[in-house]
Amino acid sequence: MITPRVMYGSASDGKTVFFAGGIQMDDNGNPIVVRTVEKYNADTKMWTMIYRMHKSRKFSSGCFLRGKFYVLSGRDENDKHLTCGERYDEATNSWELMPGMLKDINFITSSQAPPLIAVVDDNLYLLEISLNELRIYDINTNVWKKLGSVPVSANAVFGWGVTFKSMGDRLLVVGTSHS
Incomplete structure (x- = not known):
């Protein structure tokens, strides 16, 4: 650099x-x-x-x-x-x-991970750490739409140790489960 x-x-x-x-x-x-x-x-x-x-x-x-x-x-x-x-x-x-x-994102602590984002098919997704919730960004209205919960406990570790990536036309979420 x-x-x-x-x-x-x-x-x-x-x-x-x-x-x-x-x-x-x-x-x-x-x-x-x-x-x-x-x-x-x-x-x-x-x-x-x-x-x-x-x-x-x-x-x-x-x-x-x-x-x-x-x-x-x-x-x-x-x-x-x-x-x-x-x-x-x-x-x-x-x-x-x-x-x-x-x-509209809840920042739960100053030690939380950077935003967990991924792009699939020209759409921006975010894993809202505090709620374990998947969201999609509407670029025209500057609003995140809620899509539902994910089966990981991102909030338990403030987003650290959670993988959220695009894989072709899919999203990959890896972390500890709720159970």
Whole structure:
């Protein structure tokens, strides 16, 4: 990376990977939350710095949805949960701030995992950790629709240790069961 850091949001689209935000160390070894964004091209093996996000964020999640890179939630430099998202359009090299994108999500503790998200068939899904509930995002209304419960106990471990990924045209959820 051009700017070494940890706890960033990331996603890949083919042979390009984006890394957004995270925590880097300043010259005195103190952690700082950044809004730095870089992309890596696997064909050229080159890193490129791109335009910065609107918000500094750590512990965020990233995905590609309908040709754009999204960064969701996370925590700011004051460790406050962010309910906004941001969407990057590579064609215009610009970020759009999406206020309230996660306004209806319950953040149960400051030590919970980044949002558990996955994209299937150009739809964005979220596992709402506190309720063990599957939701789908309506991009036109900026609303998460409830689809029902999942058979894992994501809330027991604040989302850590739970896998929530897309597998082709399906969602994969792995974790301890309710029983």
